[in-house]
Amino acid sequence: MDDFRVPAGYIAEPLISWGDPLLPDAPNHDDSALQPASAQLLQMGDNNDGMSFFPITADHALLVVNNEYSNLHTLHAHDGSDMTVDDVLKDQYAHGVSVVEIRQHMPGGFWQYQPQAPLNRRITARTAMQFSGPAAGHAHLQTSDDPEGLQCLGTFGNCANGKTPWGTYLTCEENTNDYFAASRDFTPDAAQQRYGLNADDEYGRQWYRHDARFDLSLHPREANRFGWIVEFDPLDPDSVPVKRTALGRFSHENAALALTNDGRAVVYMGDDARGEHIYKFVSNRAYDPANPAANRNLLDEGTLYVARFDAEPGELHGRGQWLALTHGQNGLDQSSGFADQAEVLIFARLAATQVGGTTMDRPEWIAVHPQNGSVLCTLTNNRNRGVHDNQPAGGPNPRAENHYGQIVRWWPDSQDHASESFQWDLFVLAGNPTVHAGTPYAGSRNITADNMFNSPDGLAFDDHGRLWIQTDGNYSNTGDFAGMGNNQILCADPQTGEIRRFATGPIGCELTGATFSPDQRTLFVGVQHPGEDGLPSHFPNGGDSRPRSTIMMIRRVDGGVVGS
Incomplete structure (x- = not known):
């Protein structure tokens, strides 16, 4: 099926799609894909992912949306194999973040986006930004274009997101290594290898051919x-985005915010790569709700930790510790290759290994329960688990060749997110009981033929504590994945463990970026890359149109709370 399906009693409509006009003088989307880069700069970005809702009044808001990457075969009239200068520029403008003004013109109705509204904004791979925090100005960030290491041009690979209590948006740079390649001989060192850098242009972006800063050999x-x-303030269209180096450098999936019992800010983060880690940051200073300006640099000073999950053999629960990634502690010093705290943060993956963080099955979204403070993280899959000696199966990652994924859950000791210890269990092991009955690959007891799924990715709680799970997995509907169909949204009860399928997306897409209006009566969901790998999708416009990533709005027909 090539549509977006919701349960009886619900209705779904598109809000905005890639290429829709956003800024003044923006042209309408051209399905021929012949528009130049200058048009894309003014239009909605591609492949919407994480997003947050910022209310202005009861019927007026901003929806801030990540544009993770572009689909070259739909962005361009050609197949993207031989990119020109303008093609690369167009691609760079399709990335980043879109800030979209929306209004609800009738109480209880759907929202509508507002073209040319004054707060609409595009942040792209070429937007001016600043570094802050311990690594700002460090030699490893200095380049010939920025010899002081304090300014940066652009953001891309923007996967998921976070929203701070002080009203700013956090956009998370994930697979940024995919955009770098080399025009001449280049041999990566150990740190570059750990961050996936090499001479090959594996995904054919070709940015290095026309934008020299992406040429690793130069x-x-x-x-x-x-x-x-x-971090940036979406309500201030002139605000300069700031890269918060105290939060560490890795493939950031999202940023889940919480407060400690004494009011300090906590950011939970997953590193979305096979065999990487789960992190948290705890600020030094407390959040001051009476003085928003005092919170603007709250994420520049604090402690970054990596998680270690402990368990008895065969157990799917246990204890855990947060290990500080602080220079001079836990073996992080000159002798282990870290000259200062900036190097610990710039090469956080290596530091996490040095202190003994647990390698995980691709940590993706993290969400904090709004009432009881438990924290959940999707571990989407890991074909390397049990293959490499440093990734033995066990604990929260119990299965080798893990192609279904799981969700790990933990409770900080003393119900305080500042605690450096926690207890954990697995909320769900995804699987296929119709193919693998009686084996670990059937999934946990809360998985049935009616709700089975693979590769949990997006994760969000609503205000009532219901857990919304979004998938980005194998949609072949054959073999190990028979009966699973297209990617989907599921709703779970964290207390009972019950999971129900809620909605499914069109052909070849992932569903991502769930966020709610404050009244919980509209659920915004992203349909990303419909028609992936050339599959025959024409979502959302049908006919012979090009598939377009789209934000969908879901409401109950009777106007009630979604999920109730």
């Missing part, structure tokens, strides 16, 4: 300037 330090969390 500017190897440029790659260190990406893989961060970027």
